[in-house]
Amino acid sequence: MTPTATTAPLPDSTTQQTLPEIGYYALSRHPVDPAELADEARLADREGFGAAFVSERFNVKDAAVLAGGLAAASRRMGIATAATNHNTRHPIITASMGATLSTMTGGRFALGLGRGFAAQWQVLGVPDVTSAQLSDAASVLRTLWRGEMILGHDGPLGTFDYLNLGVPVPPVPILLVTMSPNTLRLAGRIADGVVLHTFFSDAATSAAVDTVRAAADDAGRDPASVRIWSVLATVPDQLDEDDRLRRLYGRLATYLQGYPDVLMRANAWHQDDLDRIRASSAFADARGPIDATATADELARLAEVIPSSWVADSAVGDAERCAAAVARQFDLGVDSVIMHGAAPSELLPVLRAYRSIRPAVRPLPVNPGSVAG
Structure with missing residues (x-):
């Protein structure tokens, strides 16, 4: 069969x-x-x-x-x-x-x-x-x-x-x-x-x-x-600040390490902004995937150099x-x-x-x- x-x-009453x-x-x-x-x-x-x-x-x-x-x-x-x-x-x-x-x-x-x-x-x-x-x-x-x-x-x-x-x-x-x-x-x-x-x-x-x-x-x-x-x-705000930075800016920076061009094209982001990120020591001196290796200070510096518009459509707060950001996805x-x-x-x-x-x-x-x- x-x-x-x-x-x-079948789920129990707590499910x-x-x-x-x-x-x-x-x-x-x-x-x-x-x-x-x-x-x-x-x-x-x-x-x-x-x-x-x-x-x-x-x-x-x-x-x-x-x-x-x-x-x-x-x-x-x-x-x-x-x-x-x-x-x-x-x-x-x-x-x-x-x-x-x-x-x-x-x-x-x-x-x-x-x-x-x-x-x-x-x-x-x-x-x-x-x-x-x-x-x-x-x-x-x-x-x-x-x-x-x-x-x-x-x-x-x-x-x-x-x-x-x-x-x-x-x-x-x-x-x-x-x-x-x-x-x-x-x-x-x-x-x-x-x-x-x-x-x-x-x-x-x-x-x-x-x-x-x-x-x-x-x-x-x-x-x-x-x-x-x-x-x-x-990235809900009950997480501590360093954790929020790692999961938002650190994660995005990791993607920019691996395949920036296709992500840039999809979002119509500007090359000048990417060049500025790459010039940052927090990015240029990365010791591996940034979301796994960056220090709290490096994450803070990445948050300063990555345009806020690049993460604006994320679910934060x-x-x-x-939840409202999740629900809005269905409108797309x-x-x-x-x-x-x-x-x-x-x-x-x-x-x-x-x-x-x-x-x-x-x-x-x-x-x-x-x-x-």
């Missing part, structure tokens, strides 16, 4: 209604302690978060391991990688990972794939990611998850004589995690869902939604069949103000919102405030890559 998400035990449209990033604080994952997940599951997302870093944030931990610790909420990369695993390993997690969770898992960035792949000696590869990977994975055998595959993903899982599994939706117009259009053509990027302005989010929906329509798909998640930096056309940058325990006041103002959103399943149960 194929398991389904409805086989989970809150699940909000499928609201997610969080697991282990979003830095430095990371993976031992916190299970307690976070149990709390989030009980309090009604709809989904937990895993962002992979090549240190102590292996996506498959963390997703398995989330699966074991939760009973109701969806789980997704957002993102891992197809070029770091053999396709049969990725297929097996998705199949295992989907079966283990009763169909609550979605596989989120992304491009990563070229400089990292060059350092690691791994081939860069192309749109053709992503399309081919999605096709191969879906074929394998249907229980079909692949013989003599020769395509952008690679050449493989034989690929086969041997068993059909519950459908595994595929998400693309992106902020570039080209990949947003690709997502509209081939993906079940899209995860946007933290620190998108409201205008950038609206434009991204339009791009995905238009591409889906051009491909003959129902534009509403692609589930779109915005990622909203959520008291719980009610943060997204289906769901990831509150990024804080643990579920830190987000509980925001989640509770959101419940009191929850807008009329479309009914959604807990699988973060699906729009229909």
Whole structure:
């Protein structure tokens, strides 16, 4: 018998209604302690978060391991990688990972794939990611998850004589995690869902939604069949000042270390501002990812040099103000919102405030890559 998400035990009287449209990033604080994952997940599951997302870093944030931990610790909420990369695993390993997690969770898992960035792949000696590869990977994975055998595959993903899982599994939706117009259009053509990027302005989010929906329509798909998640930096003011600076300005500075150009283009930010940030010793002398290594003084200096407009559309302030910022995301056309940058325990006041103002959103399943149960 194929398991389904409805086989989970019924919640007890202390369990809150699940909000499928609201997610969080697991282990979003830095430095990371993976031992916190299970307690976070149990709390989030009980309090009604709809989904937990895993962002992979090549240190102590292996996506498959963390997703398995989330699966074991939760009973109701969806789980997704957002993102891992197809070029770091053999396709049969990725297929097996998705199949295992989907079966283990009763169909609550979605596989989120992304491009990563070229400089990292060059350092690691791994081939860069192309749109053709992503399309081919999605096709191969879906074929394998249907229980079909692949013989003599020769395509952008690679050449493989034989690929086969041997068993059909519950459908595994595929998400693309992106902020570039080209990949947003690709997502509209081939993906079940899209995860946007933290620190998108409201205008950038609206434009991204339009791009995905238009591409889906051009491909003959129902534009509403692609589930779109915005990622909203959520930094409530009950955190101490140094922590707020790390999760807001430190996190943004880390993205500017890795892939500034695409984020700059998406938000129409000015190059002069980026040049000024790069000239700051707090940025130029960074000892690694800034959100994990910067001192309190360095974070304060980054907050002075990064334009306030670059973080203006984040959720900051008291719980009610943060909740209102979350609710406004739906006016931009997204289906769901990831509150990024804080643990579920830190987000509980925001989640509770959101419940009191929850807008009329479309009914959604807990699988973060699906729009229909």
